[in-house]
Amino acid sequence: MDKDVTSCFSQRARWAAGQPISELMAQALANPELISLAAGFVDSSTLPCDEVRRAVEKLMADPHQARAALQYGTTHGDRKLRELILAQWQAADGNLARTDLDLEQVILTAGSNQLLHLLADTLLDPGDIVLTARPTYLVFLGIVRNVGARAIGVPTDEDGPIPEGVEQTLKELEQSGWLPRVKALYLVPYFNNPCGATVPQQRRVALLDVLARWSRHHLIYLIADNAYRELRYEGPDIASMSCFDQEGDRVIETGTFSKSFSPGVRVGWGILPSALVRPVLDQKGNVDFGSPHFAQKLMAQVLQDGGYQRHVKMLQATYQEKLHAMLQAAEQHLGKLPNIKWRHPRGGLYLWVELPEQVDTGPGGRLLQEALLEGVLYVPGQYCFPADQRPEGTNTMRLSFGVQSIDGIQSGMAKLARAISRTLAACSTPSRGQEPSRLASARLAPQ
Numbered sequence: 001m002d003k004d005v006t007s008c009f010s011q012r013a014r015w016a017a018g019q020p021i022s023e024l025m026a027q028a029l030a031n032p033e034l035i036s037l038a039a040g041f042v043d044s045s046t047l048p049c050d051e052v053r054r055a056v057e058k059l060m061a062d063p064h065q066a067r068a069a070l071q072y073g074t075t076h077g078d079r080k081l082r083e084l085i086l087a088q089w090q091a092a093d094g095n096l097a098r099t100d101l102d103l104e105q106v107i108l109t110a111g112s113n114q115l116l117h118l119l120a121d122t123l124l125d126p127g128d129i130v131l132t133a134r135p136t137y138l139v140f141l142g143i144v145r146n147v148g149a150r151a152i153g154v155p156t157d158e159d160g161p162i163p164e165g166v167e168q169t170l171k172e173l174e175q176s177g178w179l180p181r182v183k184a185l186y187l188v189p190y191f192n193n194p195c196g197a198t199v200p201q202q203r204r205v206a207l208l209d210v211l212a213r214w215s216r217h218h219l220i221y222l223i224a225d226n227a228y229r230e231l232r233y234e235g236p237d238i239a240s241m242s243c244f245d246q247e248g249d250r251v252i253e254t255g256t257f258s259k260s261f262s263p264g265v266r267v268g269w270g271i272l273p274s275a276l277v278r279p280v281l282d283q284k285g286n287v288d289f290g291s292p293h294f295a296q297k298l299m300a301q302v303l304q305d306g307g308y309q310r311h312v313k314m315l316q317a318t319y320q321e322k323l324h325a326m327l328q329a330a331e332q333h334l335g336k337l338p339n340i341k342w343r344h345p346r347g348g349l350y351l352w353v354e355l356p357e358q359v360d361t362g363p364g365g366r367l368l369q370e371a372l373l374e375g376v377l378y379v380p381g382q383y384c385f386p387a388d389q390r391p392e393g394t395n396t397m398r399l400s401f402g403v404q405s406i407d408g409i410q411s412g413m414a415k416l417a418r419a420i421s422r423t424l425a426a427c428s429t430p431s432r433g434q435e436p437s438r439l440a441s442a443r444l445a446p447q
């Protein structure tokens with residue numbers, strides 16, 4: 001008998017192996033003394049304890065409502081919450097809002113990651129292709145790999161995917177016979193995780209135009225992941241991708257209350273083109289036939305009471321201060337080191353940093369070990385690039401200003417600068433080899 005237990009694991013288990021997100025989450029939670037500039041969590045001190053307590057009290061005060069909240073809901077999700085989400089989305093889009101959206105197009109999920117999974121299950125067969133920005137949300141890359149599909153990065157600048165670059169990529173895929181396998185372009189239009197880029201309005205129109213022209217074999221969808229739309233600290237909001245979707249059949253909007261309210265409640269949502277609603281709900285029926293109803297009722301209560309809107313305002317003020325603290329600390333500590341660049345995001349939770357090319361920020365590189373010795377953690381940027389192309393972003397990192405206090409941000413950045421400085425010095429001295437005993441003592445994930 002074959003004793004290798006892995007031999008009975010599915011192909012999907014193999015495709016899923018080695019994803020970095022759970023390890024990164026575990027490091028952040030298991031090492032309270034480490035200053036994690038890696039975790040994309042929200043600041044614990046801002047979590048809406050009072051809002052949630054008040055909403056639960058209200059929900060439980062009426063026995064009829066209370067029982068409904070504690071019962072299973074529908075696969076589609078709570079109607080009241082879907083109405084509130086749709087109204088809020090249309091209000092945010094102002095006079096460009098799509099007024100032809102139907103409530104049936106709005107579905108609720110257990111966080112928006114679940115919706116991304118359901119979309120992958122609905123749209124992708126093994127060998128299919130999704131185009132993504134470079135860099136992009138690292139968990140999405142795992143979701144694509146999980147179904148045996150491929151993510152292909154498109155040329156990207158500080159405003160997101162470049163329309164001409166998407167066009168060129170599609171042309172090359174057509175020449176090599178792969179165009180029929182392209183199912184979607186995935187993008188984070190507001191404050192991309194990891195690099196903070198927001199796609200300007202004109203570019204939104206241009207990207208949709210490219211996809212429309214290249215939808216020769218079938219419709220190429222645009223998955224717009226709006227996880228950070230409400231976390232804007234500077235400048236006016238931009239209308240959502242669906243406002244520029246001429247036929248209203250291409251853009252899939254996904255959203256979540258995880259960043260703007262509470263990840264513990266974990267309610268996500270989607271506004272789908274009509275043709276996708278049934279197939280996505282069929283997938284969901286097989287997964288959980290409805291996400292936790294209590295969490296949905298809670299969110300509906302919080303939105304109705306105005307507690308959500310107050311909370312978002314408070315978050316915007318808090319994170320604006322933290323963003324500025326991080327930018328100042330970057331200037332103070334990284335600014336004095338050679339050839340280090342970072343971008344100024346106008347929202348979201350992340351700062352994207354590019355180091356000199358010779359610095360390997362990856363898990364096998366010296367910098368991560370030096371950083372751990374200093375007691376600071378970052379996300380290696382290479383995780384955010386589609387892996388089946390040549391290694392990319394090996395000199396980049398994602399820093400988050402979400403979790404740490406202002407003091408934590410300042411001291412984390414000082415520690416990071418010391419780690420970078422030592423790594424740069426080691427890169428520029430002829431190799432004496434690493435110092436195995438000292439570096440080996442830095443463990444990535446102490447138990």
Ligand SMILES: Cc1ncc(COP(=O)(O)O)c(C=O)c1O
Binds near residue numbers: 111114256
């Ligand atoms: C771009 C992006 N999309 C989706 C999510 C998932 O959020 P949730 O599943 O908690 O709704 C995250 C979380 O970090 C994210 O950064």
